[in-house]
Amino acid sequence: FGGLDLGKYDAVISSVTITEERMKTYDFSLPYINAGQVLTIPVTLEGVTSLADMKGKQVGAQIGTTGAMEVKNAEGVIAKNYDEIGLAFEDMAAGRIQGVVCDTPVAADYALQREEYKEKFKIVGEPFTEESYGIVVKKGNQELLDLINTGIKAVQAKGIDKELEDKWLR
Secondary structure, three states, X not given: OHXXXXXXXXXXXXXXXXXXXXXXXXXXXXXXXXXOEEEEEEOOOOOOOOHHHHOOOEEEEEOOOHHHXXXXXXXXXXXXXXXXXXXXXXXXXXXXXXXXXXXXXXXXHHHHHOOOOOOOEEEEOOOOOOOEEOOEEEOOOHHHHHHHHHHHHHHHHOOHHHHHHHHHHO
8 A cells, every 4th residue: 555655556456355444545446356254164173154153162363354353253252363364274274273264365265275274174154244355546546447447347247257256266
């Protein structure tokens, strides 16, 4: 965001969640993915389909994230916060916690793509929050925003976004 503010970048496209607070300072493209929170658990943990099923179990999340708030508010779930989400996945691999809550793309990276974890973890259920990612531009840069939105609409019209989600996030 600092580079965008200083004019070093024209846009930011790095897993940026569209929020009302950010929209006061920046303009956002159309949403291009629902990156809502999901629960990742060990493949050996049976009978879990949602965060509510984790009562009495320790669930990790990154400090200051929506995931941490969701875990904290889940009745009977023992919240464990981490400075970095990778540490939560390491603890889950070591058996110190029984679940991790984070953005869908982050969960997919750890549970589905990483060699050291893809046989150990699974994502259960669907995203339980709505958190859309968007591309950020300086307030008032309508020309660039229009170009970006045209591209997003074209990708969505062809179903390419769904193909990519199926390939990388499911």
